[in-house]
Amino acid sequence: MKLIVLLLLFFELSSFSQTFFRQEISQSDFRDVTFHQALQNLQRKSQDVDKLKQGFNYVFTNKASKLANKKLTLSLTQLPLYDAIKYTALTLKLNVKFERKTVIILAPGEKIKDPVIKEKFVKRDPRLLSALRLQCKSVSANKLSLKDIFKTIKTESVKSDSTGKGINILDISGSGAKPIMSLKNISVYEALRYTAIAANIPMKLDRSAVVFGKK
Numbered sequence: 001m002k003l004i005v006l007l008l009l010f011f012e013l014s015s016f017s018q019t020f021f022r023q024e025i026s027q028s029d030f031r032d033v034t035f036h037q038a039l040q041n042l043q044r045k046s047q048d049v050d051k052l053k054q055g056f057n058y059v060f061t062n063k064a065s066k067l068a069n070k071k072l073t074l075s076l077t078q079l080p081l082y083d084a085i086k087y088t089a090l091t092l093k094l095n096v097k098f099e100r101k102t103v104i105i106l107a108p109g110e111k112i113k114d115p116v117i118k119e120k121f122v123k124r125d126p127r128l129l130s131a132l133r134l135q136c137k138s139v140s141a142n143k144l145s146l147k148d149i150f151k152t153i154k155t156e157s158v159k160s161d162s163t164g165k166g167i168n169i170l171d172i173s174g175s176g177a178k179p180i181m182s183l184k185n186i187s188v189y190e191a192l193r194y195t196a197i198a199a200n201i202p203m204k205l206d207r208s209a210v211v212f213g214k215k
Helices: 002-009 015-021 035-048 081-090 126-132 146-159 188-199
Strands: 028-034 057-060 071-076 095-099 102-106 135-142 169-171 180-187 203-205 210-212
Touching: 015 081, 028 035, 035 071, 035 081, 035 180, 057 188, 071 081, 081 095, 102 188, 126 188, 135 146, 135 188, 146 169, 146 188, 180 188, 188 203, 188 210
Parallel strands: 057 102, 169 210
Antiparallel strands: 028 071, 057 180, 095 102, 135 180, 203 210
16 A cells, blocks of 8 residues: 555656756747647657656547647747646647656646546555556557557566566456557556546556456
8 A cells, every 4th residue: 555655646746847847948840730749849859858868758638639630830939848838738728737757638628537546455466566666668659549558568567577477457448549648668557547547547456457447
């Protein structure tokens, strides 16, 4: 339980996040490009101000993904990364939520709840808790099925697991969502949580697997 509490606290807008997103980037001119293209451009620019050269991650909610290919025109000069992302989203009345080095794109007026189902009395296998800490080097999707995304996360978890077992994932949601996201160098827990946010489905940490679907 202590581990889960620590993982949840990890996603709060920390001083680290504020420092990262307050760094200034160079001029960006967007002329008749899709919002997704503009966001990818800002992601590339963020790599220049990132000591690790990774830049920020992003994930669209299911509703917001419907506006990902809507075009915009905007000229931005030397300003903080935080403002550049926020202003670009505002051209389409999209909202943004910043979590550490990840940006969640939300539809106009949309609010999200944490998808993780909190259960007090489930005794989880220590191997599951260890698997949640494994690393995913890259999880990128542009309208991919959940099946393909979970397969990628599973593969990434196996690669970073010294035992070669990885994480167990069970999807019983029946969701036809096809998320848009770009995640790099994050934990398996983060990758699964952001996938749940993107697909708007609940996520439960069961005894030996992570289960996606109805409560």
